[in-house]
Each structure stands twice: as C-alpha cells, then as structure tokens.
Amino acid sequence: MSRELRALPVPTRPADVLALLPTLAAALTGDGPALLPVTPDEPGLPAALGVDDPVDDRIALVIGTSGSTGAPKGALLASDAIKASAMATHARLGGPGTWLLAMSVRYIGGLQVLVRSLLAGTEPVVADLTDGFRAENFTKAAFTALNTPGRHYTALVPTQLTRLMADRDALEALRGFDAIVMGGAALSDAARQRCRDEGVNAIPSYGMSETASGCVYDGVxxxxxxxxxxxxxIDIRGPMLADGYRNFDGPSPFVDGWFHTSDHGRWAEDGRLEVLGRLDDVINTGGVKVAPALVERALMTVKGVEDACVVGLPDPEWGQIVAAAVVADPLPSEQQLRDAVREQAGRAAVPKVVRFLPALPLLGPGKVDRASLRKALG
Incomplete structure (x- = not known):
C-alpha cells in the first residue's frame, strides 16, 4: 500500500501555522497525504526527495535532512513513530499540557510541538516568527499560553534561550513553564546553571529527525x-525510529532495529548519556583524539565567554590542530582560554588557533555551521 507525498509550505504567521493542524492530523491518521515540510529557501527539495512519488502508507512525514553536507535525504517517519515520541515526551514531563511553538515547523522539533498538542487535545499557542525570532513576540505568546489551565511547555534551541534570558519580561515568562525542552544543539553547563539560578526548568534533549525528535532527556x-x-x-533503538531514508544510496544506518548515529558519546559517572559531538568532528592531533565538546565546555567556563565552537584544521606536523572560535564580552585573553582548556581537558586539547567572532554561523535550528568555521579559521 502507498500514499501520496505532498510538499507542505512552512508558514511563519501564527494563524497560518494553526491552520496546518487539520492537515497534520490527517497525515497522522492516514486520511490525508504524507507531508514534506519545505521553506521558500529550499525550492529544489521537493524534487530532490521525489515529492511526486508515493511513499509507504505507514509514512506520515518526510523530513529533509543533511542537505548541507551533500545531496539532501529525507527521514521517513511513520505515524506510530511520531506519536510514540510525543507520548513518551509527555510521560517524562509530567503529562499533557499546553505547548508554545517558538520555532519553525520545517524541523521535527517544531512539528512535534503541534503533534503533542493534537494528542493532548489542547490548542498550541504560536509565537510570531514573521520577522524572525524576537523576545517580545515570544513573551506575548508565552503569557497567553501560561493563562491556560494545566501544565505548560515550550521547546527552544540554546541561541533562543540566551536571548530570552537577557530580557527581563521574557525571563519572567520562562519561569512560568513547567518544562522547556532544549534541542538543536548542546546546552552549556554555564547556561544550565544560570537556568537553575533563575528558576527556569530547561531540560536538555538529544535526538534528531531520525528519532522523531528528542529521545534522551537530561541524559536519560x-x-x-x-x-x-x-x-x-551512539546507537539507538526504540519505537520512534524512522523507517529509513528517501534519496539515500549509502549503507543504511538502520540495522536490526538499531539506528547507528554519527554521534560520539560516553556514560557519565551518574549513568547519564553524555553526547560529545559528531564522530567526524573528533580531532586527531598528534595521535591523541580530542572531543570538541570537552574543549568547548572548558572555554565556556572562562569569564565573558558566551559561545564557543572547536574544530580540527589540517596540519602537516600534527595531522590536525585544535582551533577555537569564541564569542565573548568582555574578551578574555587567549592565554586564559588556553589555561582553562589545559586544566579541564588536557594538554593535547589546548587550541593552537583562537579567533574571536561576534557570533557563530548557524545552520538549521541552532546548529553551528562547522564547515563555514573551518574555512574561516583556516
């Protein structure tokens, strides 16, 4: 059995986003076509992912992913997988509630806010993203959501959280949510501590399109x-896994019920999963493997540092050298940064290149564009 796959133009105005709910509900029940979310900036995506060709009738969503590193492929998400993710999220957070949508529904993190609302039988509140993400628009929508009975949730990426924590009214709104699911990128230790200090319940999550959104919350x-x-x-097994990919010719990472990710992780002393970044981001310098996440974590402990990204650059002597892009105000000295890394991550992890930038280039929902940074730092 098969069903139609239809492109879903992604709106930004709240009323237009809410108008998608019946279409999304029909995709989940099988009463409507499967959906491929697409923005005006991706005119070639529907053709690349075969929008005119049917998909298996189990599939409700096709999420375009990894287009920046080659030909785009589409994660094939069955209705049961999408709903399993939504229900497991509610079970972990304390039950269904009212969700505030503050990110694009082009990505699975935004779409899941709508799915969770459909399953909870609550109407989501949508922040206006017409002019991009703005603290005042989030705050207005947040207080609307918080005025409804029951529990209250939202989902953000770290760059959004940073902006909101710097705004007095937005910070007050953040304190009202029972849980704020953080995705898209890692939440720094400093940001987590500030959230604790300010009474903001930000919960780091790990997941991707292939897992129908976050499948590990706060390491569990x-x-x-x-x-x-x-x-x-990191290998993952569970009911929310994608069925595979569309427009992908390489070896499948879905084997015997497991999804073999491209991510590097370890178990922390308390038994929680610690995600250290992508395996292909691991830096081999002089025969020593350095996880960029551990270097970034050390850099973020230096006073004034607001953001940091670490990449490997080719080097004829070392094979690769550690290079760091740092956003800070006020600017620390390079020696302060190197000393912090040496103390916390070891001598081999000390950056040989340090560059101060006004902001890190982003790719997708809060993810740093490491390829662009390598070019800038090299």
Whole structure:
C-alpha cells in the first residue's frame, strides 16, 4: 500500500501555522497525504526527495535532512513513530499540557510541538516568527499560553534561550513553564546553571529527525528507548525510529532495529548519556583524539565567554590542530582560554588557533555551521 507525498509550505504567521493542524492530523491518521515540510529557501527539495512519488502508507512525514553536507535525504517517519515520541515526551514531563511553538515547523522539533498538542487535545499557542525570532513576540505568546489551565511547555534551541534570558519580561515568562525542552544543539553547563539560578526548568534533549525528535532527556532515555555505545558511537533503538531514508544510496544506518548515529558519546559517572559531538568532528592531533565538546565546555567556563565552537584544521606536523572560535564580552585573553582548556581537558586539547567572532554561523535550528568555521579559521 502507498500514499501520496505532498510538499507542505512552512508558514511563519501564527494563524497560518494553526491552520496546518487539520492537515497534520490527517497525515497522522492516514486520511490525508504524507507531508514534506519545505521553506521558500529550499525550492529544489521537493524534487530532490521525489515529492511526486508515493511513499509507504505507514509514512506520515518526510523530513529533509543533511542537505548541507551533500545531496539532501529525507527521514521517513511513520505515524506510530511520531506519536510514540510525543507520548513518551509527555510521560517524562509530567503529562499533557499546553505547548508554545517558538520555532519553525520545517524541523521535527517544531512539528512535534503541534503533534503533542493534537494528542493532548489542547490548542498550541504560536509565537510570531514573521520577522524572525524576537523576545517580545515570544513573551506575548508565552503569557497567553501560561493563562491556560494545566501544565505548560515550550521547546527552544540554546541561541533562543540566551536571548530570552537577557530580557527581563521574557525571563519572567520562562519561569512560568513547567518544562522547556532544549534541542538543536548542546546546552552549556554555564547556561544550565544560570537556568537553575533563575528558576527556569530547561531540560536538555538529544535526538534528531531520525528519532522523531528528542529521545534522551537530561541524559536519560525516554521510556522504550535503548542506548548502547559501540566504540564511542551512539546507537539507538526504540519505537520512534524512522523507517529509513528517501534519496539515500549509502549503507543504511538502520540495522536490526538499531539506528547507528554519527554521534560520539560516553556514560557519565551518574549513568547519564553524555553526547560529545559528531564522530567526524573528533580531532586527531598528534595521535591523541580530542572531543570538541570537552574543549568547548572548558572555554565556556572562562569569564565573558558566551559561545564557543572547536574544530580540527589540517596540519602537516600534527595531522590536525585544535582551533577555537569564541564569542565573548568582555574578551578574555587567549592565554586564559588556553589555561582553562589545559586544566579541564588536557594538554593535547589546548587550541593552537583562537579567533574571536561576534557570533557563530548557524545552520538549521541552532546548529553551528562547522564547515563555514573551518574555512574561516583556516
């Protein structure tokens, strides 16, 4: 059995986003076509992912992913997988509630806010993104959501949280949410501590389109999710996994019920999963493997540092050298940064290149564009 796959133009105005709910509900029940979210900036995506060709009738969503590193592919998400993710999220957070949507529904993190609302039988509140993400628009929508009975949730990426924490009214609104699910990128230790200090319940999550959104919350897998580490690579099994890919010719990472990610992880002393970044981002310098996440974490402990990204650059002597892009105000000295890394991550992890930038280039929902940074730092 098969069903139609239809492109879903992604709106930004709240009324237009809410108008998508019946279409999304029909995709989940099988009464309507499967959907491929697409923005005006991706005119070639529908053709690349075969929008005119049918998909299996189990599939409700096709999420375009990894277009920046080659030909785009589409994660094939069955209705059961999408709903399993939404229900497991509610179970972990304390039950259904009213959700505030503050990110694009082009990505699974935004779409899941709508799915969770549909399953909870609540109407989501949508922040106006017509002119991009603005603290005042979030705050207005947040207080509307917080005036409804029951529990209250939203989902953000770290760059959004940073902006909101710097705004007095937005910070007050953040304190009212029972949980704020953080995705898209890692939440720094400094940001987590500030959230604790300010009474903001920000919960880091780990997941991707292939897992129908976050499947590990604060280092603990959601109910029904299994995690194993294979030579440091994170493997995932659970009911929310994608069925595979569309427009992908390489070896499938979906094997015997497991999804072999490209991510590097380890178990922390308290038994929680610690995600250290992508395996192909690991830097081999002089025969020593350095996880960029550990260097970034050390850099973020230096006073004034607001953001940091670490990449490997080719070097004829070392194979690769550690290079760091840092956003800070006020600017620390390069020696302060190197000393912090040496103390916390070891001598081999000390950056040989340090550049101060006004902001890190972003790719997708809060993810740093490491390819652009390598070019800038090299």
């Amino acid at each position: 897998p959601l109910d029904g999710v299994e995690i194993r580490l294979s030579d440091g690579r």
